[in-house]
Amino acid sequence: MLPWLTRRLAQSLLLIFILVSAVFFVVRLAPGDPLNQVVEEELGAGDRELIRQRLGLDGSLIEQYQRWLGSMLQGDLGTSLRQQRPVTEIIGEAMGPTLLLTLTAYGLQLILVIASALIMATRRGQPLDHAVQGIGLTFYSLPFFWLALMFVLLFSRQLGWFPAGGWESPDAAFLSVGERWLDRLHHLVLPAMTLALGAFMGPARYLRAGLDDVLAQDYILAARARGLSERRVLLRHGLRNALMPLITLLGMWLPNLLGGALVVEVVFGWPGMGRVTIEAIWARDYPVIMATTLLTGVAVVVGSTLADLLYRWADPRVRIPDLSESEGGAHDAS
């Protein structure tokens, strides 16, 4: 177990390193000069050069790479070119809203996934199955931005139930702590719903296929033959086994948690990681781009490692070695 984990983490570190290095060169080789974003066009060549040095954008690409690598290894992610603030500060601010939004959305999504998969698997071919599939697939096939805009139009413009954007009201600073959180929740509804409704059908169909598989197994027949109630057969024997493959999928969700749901954050003006990333890319704000890339890489690794650990824990066939290992001849292989 431990050697497995060590090997896996070492591999992942190498992968992250390759990823960020690749991104380093790609963004810098892409056309466009970040300097244009921070200084006036008409500035003299000498002054431009000075500022370039101050921002660490002078010298050859390799020299820049070495400098960047050096400071990154010391834990210094640099200063944003555009905002002239430490990158860690910018990311720290964006992290909270993003986690709030994506965790809520994924919680909702998980509920939708399980509920709709259960309906589809048990009501196969019946009106309820068709209804769930119809609604789910419609949402699934619409682009997020379009869905977001429709929700804004309907629930914000037309009905006026929820605010159209931002993550708190302009007067939030004057509210008490409790009221401030209520206000945030109010803002949260539309973006979280967009994310959850727009994406749940994919994993739901995956889970339904898994449930179909599991429900056709002999142990389900045997459980039913023992007179267990359908509900128990479905939840304890069926769902438990069918959820196993979904664990891997859950691991892949984690990077999204940090990367933020880019489009949705932009449409709703949600001050999260997605928006930070997009703005950094527009402005060629190299240090911020590098930091978000790094974070995504780490999240991918942590997510899939956690998923594997969870899988090992949840599936006794992986957790506890099986008999066949002790089988074999009575003779030592020598």
Add this chain to the structure above:
Amino acid sequence: MADNETTGSLLQVRNLCVDHFDPHTGARLSVLRGVDLDFSPGQTMSLVGPSGCGKSIMARALLGLLPPGFNWQGEIHWRGERLTDPDTAAWRQVRGRGLGLILQEPQASLNPVLRVGHQIAETLRIHQGLDRAAAWNEAVQLLAETRVPDPQLSARKFPHQLSGGMRQRVLLAATLACNPELLIADEPTTALDVSVQKDILALIRGLCRDRNMALLFITHDLNLAPLLTEQVAFMSEGCIEQVVPAAELVLPALPRRTETAPAEAPAVLKATNLSVVYPGATRLAVAGVDLELRPGQAVGLLGESGCGKTSLGRALSQHIGLQDGSLTLAGEDCRASRGAQARAQRRRVQMLFQDPGGSLDPRQRVGAALREAAADQGPTNEQLLSEVGLDPALQKRYPHQLSGGQRQRVALARCLATSPDVLIADEPTSALDAEARNLVLSLLEGIMRQRGLALLLISHDLEGLQGICGQVNVMFDGLVVESLPVGTSFNPLHPYSRELVRALPRTLREDPALWVQETFLPRMETPTSGSGCPRQGNCRLQKPICGKELPPLKMVSNNHWLRCPEAEAEEPSHFIDT
């Protein structure tokens, strides 16, 4: 509903019809056509028939658990009460307390992620209203009743930690948790080794007697029917054709070898001291086996799962590497050859597997599969298919459109496409029903003679081997423990071979006293260790010397080799004589 006719009856089925909507053809297929069946308490009946005749569907219909797409009509009465809707509590009560079901694949019939004790206790809690602790204790009790060793510990295990026989005992315990009055056993031992089969059958028999439980025993193997039940019902194409008392049952004759083997020809495939070890394993899967295969002759390899017989087959066909020993094909050293030469050698040794479904590509038509394998000037598809007794028109079919027996014959035709010298058949019949099995066996024999093929038949089915092979090697734990001629009679000396023979249904029927002897402890639970004879600890003739060193394979009479000094001294007694 309880009129005079039905009182005292347990189960009464009248005119049960089941049909199935086939989404491919859009047609309704009739599965059961008017079955009548009566069970009184304690009554035992076998239901025998070829695969696809509707046996299993009948079991599921009685339980009200037909697969989706199946419809039923007719009357089912349980204790005089008519059952109508499978989803009602009434029928669920019957499932839980009246009818019990055990199934063929013990590994598939237990939930892989729950401890086996929980699966038994769960049923107890629901049907008998026991609390957690009481249910767990009762579950341990039931495991003891089904003779699972160390029930306390075994209850805490997951299904994959138990051997096949143990899993079947666990499933039986879970079924007994409902305290059923009628046990439906659907091919409960088909996936198990003969020795384990014997113990499971003995267990079911004992439980039925002790609990006065009625038994519906579904099997494709007519040999087993008289062992367990008083009556035998024959089913074919959805109808019960006749019911006979088991005592009057005449078992069909086995296919017999037609002629004796030709005189000594030089061996085409010769293995000396062949050893195989899998990467990471600490023990040899095959531990020094000598074997010679001659053209036109069949050699049998008899053994139970895990004995190394499949590894040996794969090593001989050069699908896995050798740890030690030598292998020559028509005088050429196989271990030394590389590249094109090695590939040519591999084509000359073909392997036929147990599961024809798994060895054929489901998306490839039969014709394409054969063409792909055939040599340039080799036989045509038509020739190949007619050689295995199939209609050449089947070329256009996909594997799933064939029956199990037809698939196995297609797989055989594909082996023949390369015009091999040697055919290694690894349990070619164990997935087939009796009829298809006899057909494949006689086909193998005919082809072997016609083509002068050297055949190695790997099987746990002694009776099948007897029909074809001149010599049988008995394998245990990677070793050949005995090698002896087989013909009309089979008189092994080694204690293990004799246990195997003793577990055969035919032997059991002749001598019911053998039932009472519990055979071996399941091998997995008592792993042998260190040096010496691998049977020590499980052997009736064991002496202290047996643990010291591995006995050599010694010739005791003409063509009869034995790896047990103790048995040598014993008087041979016949077991199978026909």
